[in-house]
Amino acid sequence: MRSRFHGWYDKFLSAGGKEVLLKAVAMAMPVFAMSVFKLPKITCRNLTSAMTNFWWNAQEGKKKIHWVSWERMCLEKKNGGLGFRDLEKFNQALLAKQGWRLLMNSDSLCARFLRSRYYPNGDFLSASLGSRPSYAWRSILFGRILLEKGLRRDVGSGEDINVWMDKWLFDEVPKAPLRKPVLFNLDLRVCDLICPQTKTWDMEKLQENFFAADIKLILKQKPAMGEKDAYEWVHNRWGAYTVKSGYWLACSLDQSEVRKEALARPSLNELRSKVWKVNTSPKIRIFLWKALSNALSVTDELIARGMKVDSRCQRCGFSSESINHILFSCPFARLLWAQIGFPFPPRGFENRSLLENFAYLLEIKSNKELPDALTLIFPWVLWMLWKNKNAFEFEGKEYAVEATVEKIKDDARQWFEVHLPTVNNEETCRRRNSKVQWKAPSAGIxxxxxxxxxxxxxxxxxxxxxxxxxxxxxxxxxxxxxxxxxxxxxxxxxxxxxxxxxxxxxxxxxxxxxxxxxxxxxxxxxxxxxxxxxxxxxxxxxxxxxxxxxxxxxxxxxxxxxxxxxxxxxxxxxxxxxxxxxxxxxxxxxxxxxxxxxx
CATH class of the missing domain: 3.30.420.10 (Ribonuclease H-like superfamily/Ribonuclease H)
Structure with a gap:
């Protein structure tokens, strides 16, 4: 993987390009190995380190500040992250898929071999580690830990499901029903609750043995009479395990402080999730996410990380250099917003927080009373303000407001011409008018x-x-x-x-x-x-x-x-x-x- 990164560093990729390469290529490279073996923690850390260095560093060998932890970047985009995968959780989700295959295809060659070696008198879910186990078997049992948390018994004939011991109901988590009677049959089977004539649940027996809440859960299931009892994965609607749903479960079970903190700030997460729906280039969307995540190199953030620097804005010298100041409050920023003709909020940008200003921009984007050319241009304004700040500070270049406005409008126009073709485009009209329609059957049918x-x-x-x-x-x-x-x-x-x-x-x-x-x-x-x-x-x-x-x-x-x-x-x-x-x-x-x- 490091050798692959070595070639990527020479391509001078934007943040959007790096995101695509990391998700589509880098994270796919170890998938085959992770589907068979549990990767050691040190290997996961080394792979993660290589990916984080590639994300934050512009050149190989030159270390830059990692403004956001990898753990936070692995959160879903709706929760304030970038949607990268946590390799250890992804590894477990892939191994759980092998466990699901052993469960569903119990007559396959692999399942028969493992059964003869590790569980000759039982089933896969009750199998122990055994003596002298292979590393592949240890890895599959690691995946089984996750698989068991989302499995319930699927009622067929009901003969193999113990009512009180097996998890055959689902109420947020798979569970067995609560016991209503003081005296009960410990070996009661689900088939004893089904009327053989109608092949439906016997309401009299249900009311005799269960509480009302559990009866509702039971009635949601339809027994597949005449078929064997099986297993069902409860975390998607079709009931078959997928790596995607397994990874989601592994993440939702994560009780780390980073996830707790992210879930405790729903208003901020809502803003971050809206950023990904903004009509602009991927690199600018990631820049907007960085701004909302305090992940831009301004003096306020550098001081917060222990660096001793002059806190004043290098352009105006009047205020401390914060993200909000650079993008909204600085005299140059206010002049640029005014020259663009963008409508200001009632109290002005300078008297609002960064989150309030972003919320205003995202809200006015959907204002149909204003022209799209005005309301949809704000991502390029923010991007150009940041580029101008860096050019002024590191290259000594200062661009006139009028030239910056023209550059913003030109960049936005070119992007919209490519990505949002006009309604007059004949191909677009053809696609919109070609609706799916009813088709007549063949003759004789x-x-x-x-x-x-x-x-x-x-x-x-x-x-x-x-x-x-x-x-x-x-x-x-x-x-x-x-x-x-x-x-x-x-x-x-x-x-x-x-x-x-x-x-x-x-x-x-x-x-x-x-x-x-x-x-x-x-x-x-x-x-x-x-x-x-x-x-x-x-x-x-x-x-x-x-x-x-x-x-x-x-x-x-x-x-x-x-x-x-x-x-x-x-x-x-x-x-x-x-x-x-x-x-x-x-x-x-x-x-x-x-x-x-x-x-």
Missing amino acids: LKCNVGVAWTKSTKLAGAAWFVRDSREVVQLHSRRAFSGIDSLVEAKHLALVWAIESMAFHKINKVFFEVEAPDLVGAITRPRAWPAFRGYGAEILEVLQRLGEWELQSISREENKCAFLMARSVTKEQRLQSYVAQGEPEWLRRVLDGDRTRR
Whole structure:
């Protein structure tokens, strides 16, 4: 890595270029090794040291002040950091992925070898270090520590899950339910709580054994009857472990003072997070972040770090040189802001703190009453003030205000011309006008579009389906209301099951289903990638067996507009009457014609 950095130093990269190289290249170099072995702490420190030196130093071998600690720079951008990865936490997240693979692919060659060596009579989660373990096994167990903190049992048949001992509920963290009865069966299994006839939870047994809060958590799960009990990762919506979610968990469990301090200052973090949405070049965005992080070389900050320097501003000599003074309060800065024509705050920049001034700039950026050419130019003003300060102090150059204003406007104009093309640009117009649209099925196959709408406050769901042929003619359509629905995914599940049952009832055996439900479609087409929806997928697959040939696809709202509008009429207009009809509804004819004419 140091040899790679040696070549990068010669390229005179901006802060934006350094950020890209560190995140995309430097941090990717040790990934293969970190996926297999736990790196020693000294190795992590050496790699971190090389990256921090590259970030702060302009030339190799010349050390500069590290204004912000690497630990703080590894915080998320929304929490005031730069989003770099902590190598030790990232290493653990990568190793946890290996543990997840051993858990999910227990019949793989690697899993069978490790089982024969370390846990012949148990499973991976209960395996011990063993005698004379390999370093790879030690490393996997290091990843398992993180994995266990986000795992819960996923209910299939429920035969292998102990109600009181296993973590099969999730309430911020995976947990077992609280014991309500004084006397209870210690070997009670989850399958004993499921009604075998209806394949749903037995409410009488739930109320007998659990408190109301735990009953709510239990009812959120849908048992995948007929399948083995498995595991689910609780820190993403699809239930499969990812390195990204594992790293997020490792960071959220971090109780260091740096993270506590960052989370204790939400207003400052909000300002820093807004900086990354400013329309300007990456190097200027990083400069704005440095200004808000007190990471610029001004005399006030140098004195705070123990250096003995003259605290007065080198340009005006009237006040101490702070970041706020250089960018807002110095007479040269005030004159430049005035020449630009930027609207001043009520009390002026000089009577406000640095945070107040930045908050004002970021707020006025969204003011639609002022021209964009004025409100969006402030990043270049701040950048040029800083460059002029350094040119005056280190090179003895002093630029006139008028020339600086022209330079600012020219730089901003050139950047916007490249990165924000005008609406008149033909290519831009073509992209904006090319919308995703509904596509007719092949000859001999009918397409069924399923729409769902759900209101959380009333727990009312509307469902609708349209059946169209290859000539784009509506053969049948239907609408139905569902009450007492607790979640959108439950509404989508009920709507899709109802649509499939309707196709079977109407003897339509070749159907292409389209629905706005990537989670449910994923649970059917890629069940290993969507374990959190395994119960829904199993029930939908069971109903699909009634059809001869079928295909299922998740689509966007634009492609499913007709079915969605029909379903929304239940929740929005209270059209609660269910019906099935031939042809197309008159009030949706314009939308259906739009699907046809756009082809």
